Amino acid sequence: MLPFAAARLRFLLIHRRRWPLILLLVSLLFFFSISGYLEEFLSGFLSIFSSTPSHVSSPRVLNVPIPPFLLSPVNACSTPPFLLILVTSAPSHRDRRDAIRQTWGSLASSTDSASLTLFVLAVPKSSEEKAALMHEAVTHRDIIQANFTDSYRNLTLKTITGLTWALEKCRGAQYLLKTDDDVFVNTMFLTQFLRKANGPQYMGRLHWHVSPSREPDNRHYVPQEIYGGNYFPPYCSGTGYILSREAAGHILEQVRSGPWLAVEDVYVGILAQAAGIAPRHVARIAGSMAVPHSTCCYRTMFTSHGLTPKGMQEAWKMLKEAANHWCPSVVLLYCKLFGQLLEKGEDGVH
Numbered sequence: 001m002l003p004f005a006a007a008r009l010r011f012l013l014i015h016r017r018r019w020p021l022i023l024l025l026v027s028l029l030f031f032f033s034i035s036g037y038l039e040e041f042l043s044g045f046l047s048i049f050s051s052t053p054s055h056v057s058s059p060r061v062l063n064v065p066i067p068p069f070l071l072s073p074v075n076a077c078s079t080p081p082f083l084l085i086l087v088t089s090a091p092s093h094r095d096r097r098d099a100i101r102q103t104w105g106s107l108a109s110s111t112d113s114a115s116l117t118l119f120v121l122a123v124p125k126s127s128e129e130k131a132a133l134m135h136e137a138v139t140h141r142d143i144i145q146a147n148f149t150d151s152y153r154n155l156t157l158k159t160i161t162g163l164t165w166a167l168e169k170c171r172g173a174q175y176l177l178k179t180d181d182d183v184f185v186n187t188m189f190l191t192q193f194l195r196k197a198n199g200p201q202y203m204g205r206l207h208w209h210v211s212p213s214r215e216p217d218n219r220h221y222v223p224q225e226i227y228g229g230n231y232f233p234p235y236c237s238g239t240g241y242i243l244s245r246e247a248a249g250h251i252l253e254q255v256r257s258g259p260w261l262a263v264e265d266v267y268v269g270i271l272a273q274a275a276g277i278a279p280r281h282v283a284r285i286a287g288s289m290a291v292p293h294s295t296c297c298y299r300t301m302f303t304s305h306g307l308t309p310k311g312m313q314e315a316w317k318m319l320k321e322a323a324n325h326w327c328p329s330v331v332l333l334y335c336k337l338f339g340q341l342l343e344k345g346e347d348g349v350h
């Protein structure tokens with residue numbers, strides 16, 4: 001019995017010495033997976049599977065089938081921004097647009113013109129709304145509008161309209177961010193991050209393995225004729241994705257005349273795949289998540305979703321008042337763990 005007991009004791013001792021190491025490894029794995037850095041790392045391999053590297057050449061002349069522009073704030077781009085932010089919005093969301101104008105969107109006039117925020121809308125149904133929107137556009141000169149009916153099922157058209165406008169009328173913008181009117185954007189940190197990026201880029205909160213909804217009543221219904229596959233290719237959440245100018249050009253090159261997939265972000269993912277551009281996950285983009293309402297989360301994340309106009313003002317105030325506030329990297333873990341996953345609402349779109 002004695003040799004057996006001794007061996008057992010030795011076994012335990014050796015393993016006890018390894019416990020801290022095992023604990024450390026488990027914690028690191030936890031940190032990297034919850035924070036999103038593991039996904040960020042893994043998404044780097046998606047480019048191996050992209051089929052046609054068409055992005056080696058420069059994009060062709062655009063010929064996207066979209067209705068004519070009714071409002072086109074070209075003067076806003078006379079000093080081209082580094083980052084052009086396109087916010088898809090709905091006519092009735094004046095309060096959300098105003099909140100963005102007063103907060104992160106106000107950096108439009110910043111000295112180095114790093115970012116410019118413009119809203120993308122279509123035509124409201126009622127004549128009162130038409131008149132109100134026209135008045136708003138004259139006052140703020142930040143509305144892009146094309147001649148089609150503003151509705152949720154036309155969101156894809158709205159996005160394609162915004163991207164086309166950016167490439168045609170704001171040629172100097174190097175990056176585009178497509179986002180919604182209930183998303184908080186940390187424009188300053190995002191711009192800093194993008195200054196270090198290079199090559200064609202399609203980045204955001206990655207969705208890896210989503211299958212189309214075949215329920216006609218579902219808001220995200222996709223008929224078999226429009227997309228036959230069982231799974232969509234990986235795509236970035238429409239609450240905030242970044243396209244380099246070059247990538248946007250190659251993506252628009254793939255647009256054919258409709259009918260288009262009505263789920264805007266999935267459609268852009270499909271176009272990107274056709275163009276041979278692999279999406280990249282960015283841990284600091286929240287996707288449909290609302291991060292905890294705290295200074296460090298707004299300082300750490302590039303986006304947060306589902307803010308009311310009042311929440312937007314508060315978040316901006318927190319960010320401004322904490323210019324030198326230090327937040328440790330593990331805050332990202334806190335923001336992700338305690339963030340609220342929101343069902344993507346009809347934001348900016350009906």
Ligand SMILES: *[C@@H]1O[C@H](CO)[C@@H](O)[C@H](O)[C@H]1NC(C)=O
Nearest residue numbers: 067068069070123146147148
């Ligand atoms: C916009 O579309 C409507 C109907 O689709 C048409 O009657 C109108 O002339 C168009 N306006 C412009 C400026 O293209």
Ligand SMILES: *[C@@H]1O[C@H](CO)[C@@H](O)[C@H](O)[C@H]1NC(C)=O
Nearest residue numbers: 147148149150151152153154
């Ligand atoms: C989308 O826009 C087109 C052009 O204005 C319009 O004919 C169509 O009804 C709209 N679709 C929806 C679902 O509103």
